[in-house]
Amino acid sequence: MKEARINNGLSQNDVATILHISRQAVSKWERGVVYPDLDNLIKLSDIYKISVDDLLRENNEGLKSRIEENNTEIKDSLEKSKRVNTQFYQNNIEGLMLIAISILSTLIPPLGLVIPAYVIWRNTKYNSLYKTIMFVSVIAILVSALSCYAIISDNWIHPANTTVYRIK
Template identity: 60%
Template sequence: MTELCTQLKGARINQGLSQNEVATILHVTRQSISKWENGRGYPDLDNLVRLSDIYQLSIDELIRENSELASKIHANNAEIKEKQVQLKKVNTEIHQNTDEGLILTLLVLASALIPPIGMVLPLYAIWRNTKYNSLHKTIIVISIVVMIVSLMGTYVIIDDNWITPSKTVVYQVK
């Protein structure tokens, strides 16, 4: 009963390929090929299919004689899927996908009503915005527009009150 590692190594040598060449074709490291051929690890199912294509052997020819190996590969694939699920959990915990998109958008739009605040609050919204918010790009665009409009509104307020105060004329009604 031959093991997968010796079958992989023999098939590679029969095809006249080096570990580097096989690794390049599979988009894995040379060390991975070495591990598979020395029995320290097993390829996942996708790589096993690609190896059978490269070596021009069926998957049955690679693993049929070793049912123990087939169960190890199956366990390896299950472990990989489990690790991927754990990684997704970690990613969601890190980023705490609390979607603040709508809240930030409403905050920016409300700040447009008071021009001086409308120049500062959109900067906070842009700083608080993350790429995980549903309205990520919309918040940036709305914030820039609100800052421009608020800048003009603030200029009008300052101009009317301090730079060129308006002259009030009182007319007497007869």
């Protein structure tokens, strides 16, 4: 690339200005540290008035290895992204399920004291709904405690003195 640039009487600054990139990028391309993307490669071939094949021929082996490295990095990144997305989706589903369990446990007051405590223990900071789950669980425990108190109070502490009359 350097030879083609010099043959056309251009400096690195000239090429950088034409391509709207930094001079350092041109320098890195010429040293083989990095390679231009396809768009810039086509523009370079137009600027230097040579084919893309001729432009790359001198660095063909380095380019092939760099392309292979890039392809491997892309595959690794995609795989990692899939794992992260799957984990995020699973955390959201788990969070929604924990909220639902806490809310439903208030329907049976004694269980409403135990199940939300389990939900709080099961909840992790990595869950996207972490604070919401904590809040809902604490409210569920309070509601269940109030319900349990009402049941115990009505049946054993202050039983109602209801008289049933039979109509004859």
